[in-house]
Amino acid sequence: MNKIKDAVFDALPGAAAIVYEDGEIAETNKKWENGKDVFHQLGLAQPGSNYFEHCQRAVEAGDDYALKIIFGLRGIFDGEKESFELTMPCPEEESRPKKSWCKLSITLLEGDKPSVLIFFEDVSKNMSVVRALRESEERYTQQFKNSMSGILISSPDGEIFDANPAACKILGYSRSELKEGGRPLIMDPAHPTNKKAQKIREKKSVYEGEKIYIHKSGKELTVEASSVLYKNEDGKLRSLNTFKDVSGQRETLKQLEHEKIFTEAVINSIPGTFYVLDSEMNMVRYNDAIMEDLGYTKNEIEENNALLFFPEDEHEKIVRSIKEAFEVGSTHIVSKVISMNNGIRVYHFLANRFKTDEGEFIVGTGTDVTDLVEIEKEKDKNYDMLSQLFESSPLAMAMFSPDDKILKINNSFTELYGYTKLDAVGQNVHKLLIEGDELDDAEEISENVFSGQTYTEEVVRFTNTGKKLSILMSAIPIVHEGKVEAAYVIYVDLTDQKKLENDLQKSLGEKEILLQEVHHRVKNNLAVMAGLIDLQIMEEPDPKVEVKLNEIRSRIFSIAKIHENLYNSESMVSIQFDEYLKTIMEALPQKGLLGSGELEVTMDTIPLILNLNQAVPFGLAVNELMNILFSKDLKGENLSLKLKRDEERITLIFEGDALDVSLFERNGNTESFPSLLISIFLSQIKGSMKFDQNEKDRLILEFEQMDVKGSSSSLTSEQSSLLN
Structure with missing residues (x-):
């Protein structure tokens, strides 16, 4: 079993050693002992020596990595961690001319006595790959940041992960705005150009061509784009979009096309004929008028020289004039011209010489002056x-x-x-x-x-x-x-006319005096009638009859006041109604019925001139309204009137504690005679009467001011029958 353990220990790909808690190196594998396979001097300590002391000497020699190893070992033995790793460069040696890197791994081992496995591994190849990757990333970053073309990294569903400065400048958005808004912020997928691009990319995963982006200002940008799909390191699809704004180029092309069209339009809109001739009198350029006005075809114009348009007896004069233009710089001539549409016409020609790299030419215009004679x-x-x-x-x-x-x-x-x-x-x-x-x-x-x-x-x-x-x-x-x-x-x-006008003016003055006298006599007659009614009232024992006679007297008084105003005014057809209203309110006969001082009337009026045919009905309507108001005991002692105008709309408002609008309400289908009169008078001026009982009683009369002509009567047949 120990042999197998030793074989595994020696088979490790790098130098390895087992170190106890006190720093004693208990055991090493062959690569550690060999020395030449050790990639760092911190792995040269021999078995039986103290690894802490070995690292301490390296620290004193200025090796910071040795200090990190000591801290790592202490952390493991103190139970703060189970392992420790450190990647560090190896000191340069003749056997290793290229810079080498090694990775130190320390792992806690299980056993009766605390110990760790220290393992050195050569990672120089890995570090080369890392450096190459970093260099590649740096080159890509520099290209991404400094590219003149806009670059967007996005997902197929439209999320934008990154945008380079050029993209931000072209589109007008900041990097954060683009990432937050995504593709919908800068592109309308429904645009025909973008729909076409999307279909091509879906088929080929690659697209090169035009797209339409939207600038932050809302302006459409035509861009030349290159789009490719790829998978990132996580296996997710990403889209790399590179584009540049070609709107300016498009605008330039459009401008050139526009200028071409404009030049053609200008040439064709020149009055008369326009032409450019070379030294051989061939037509180099001409406008449509030569074909339209003179009736020549394009082939006839381009296959012949300018003498085609002139009768033979004019050829010598034309050749001489053209020669003069090339020699002197300008010419003008009046000549007969052959028109295929209208026969012989007379034209006035002006021409000037100009030079180009291709030679000398004359440019000129011709004006048909045939009609000038006529x-x-x-x-x-x-x-x-x-x-x-x-x-x-x-x-x-x-x-x-x-x-x-x-x-x-x-x-x-x-x-x-x-x-x-x-x-x-x-x-x-x-x-x-x-x-x-x-x-x-x-x-x-x-x-x-x-x-x-x-x-x-x-x-x-x-x-x-x-x-x-x-x-x-x-x-x-x-x-x-x-x-x-x-x-x-x-x-x-105008002598006779002036005499006639003077006679007419004299006659008109006489008629005005006569009309004033009529108004004066009508007013006097009405005053006599009112006086007779006063006498009757004084003799009348029946209070009800007395009230009715007072109402009649008030109506006569109202009409008499209008004739009095007409008699005293310069106009025979209109009166100052605000003054008239004040007069009848100050002299109401109804006041005598109740004793003086029982009712205080305040008025707020505006200057108002009314046509006679509106003033009479409106004045009588006001009079009847006051008749109704005084027909019962007053509720209070205050009554205010306000006369105002809103454009052509005239409004008279009654309000106050003396006003009782219930007196003006209908009792079923019946209507009192004074109320009927008010309705009739208001109908003559197309007016209305409204009530308001919210906070206090209010009565409103309204009508539109008009220049009413003719008879002031506007009684309907139904209203006339009620009065009969």
Whole structure:
């Protein structure tokens, strides 16, 4: 059994020794004893010597690893741990030119006497692999950090594990934001480009091509990406995505394409024909107008020189002009052109020379001026027509220069003022027709007109006989190429019209006086009626009849006040309703029924002008409301009225302890006569009455202010039958 134990002990792959608690080396294997297979000087202690002392000498010589071994041994013997391991470099020796590493393992052994197994193992190969791995990792880390391309490490389900600085810069997110947000943060899987990329990668595990990423700002980025699936050391699938932003390249290509399209569009939008000729008069470049306006095909243009477009009798002139352009640098010419669409046309050509690496060329444009002749003829025709219109106009007209000299007058001017053309032309247009101090104002008119303004005003002018005329004068500037060259003035005789207006104004004033007198007499008649009713009330023994007579008197009073306001106001169709409301509230006949001082009325109003056809019904509705209120003993002594407007909506609010809204509620289907009157009056102005009994009684009248015309009656047939 001891032989087997010794064989196993010697078969260990490294130097081994058994050490007791006091440090005595009890036993060693052959590799320990051999010495040459020991990879570290701390394994050279011989059997029977003390291992603690051996390590202590190494500590004193400056070996820190020896101190760690002592602490490790003590920890095991003291029961703090069962084993101890330490990897350390071996001292350089001639037999080991390359740096070597050994691993020390100390393990507690079972037995009667505490002991440990000390085992040295050569791990130089393992350390080389570790160093190579570390170097590889360092190279990868440097490439990952410093790559100009973005790199993302993610899982197939979209989780992002890492992102390099370039990826963060391209996408606008920080590394932590990318790891937290994952692939959904930067890519829309529903985008057609990304769906196509996903399908390719699922089939091949590798994808190279375009993807669409989303920048933090929300902008789409076109990236050129390379994506590959691999398994990590744990056997989990990972995706390595390398990409670079090619949006700028795309934008550049789009810009170049846009510029190309833009250039073509500009060339084709040039008015008339555009062409580039070489020294042989061949067409190098041209626009669509040559084909569209002149009717030539592409082959005809490109297989012939420029003389194709001109009649033979123009060839010599064309050749001479083109030669001039190449020699001098520019030319222009007017020539006949053969149009396949419209026959012979007349064109005006402009051309300039330019040079490139390929030689000299001329570039130019051609404008069809055939219609200019017709335009000139039309201008002459229009001038004749305008001259005839000027001469035959029924309105007096004159044209004058910036120095106010008359250039031209028409026949109507002579008929109106009596001046012939010989008398007027060359004279000052203002001095000829104006007398006295109005000349200064006339000179101001000229200043305004020759600054480009049109001037219209009623003025006084005089004929050659001194007759005074009322004139509507309009002065209009004549502008040519942005400059006022002259002006013409139109005179409309308003003398007869003014006389008619004065007569009408006088008649209107008489009618207004008559209408005021009507309102005054109506008001007086209503006052007489109210006085008669007062006399009847004084003689009436029946209190109920007296109440009814008072109600009638209040209605007459309300109407009379409106006519009084109309009589005293400038307007015959509207009144100052807020003043009217204050008047009837201060002079209510109902106050006399209860004695003075029993009711305190406060009013908060706004200035309000109402059309007569709204003021009368609304005033009568207020009057009937007060009739109902005074028909019973008052609940209190305070009543407030508030008149306000919200845009076109007029509101009158009654509230206070004297108000009892129960007086205005219907009793079944029946409605009192005053309540019926209120409903009728409000219906005439499309108004409404509402009640509010929350904290205190409140009654609200509302209607929309309108300019009601015609009769103020709006009774329905049903309401009329109730009053009959």
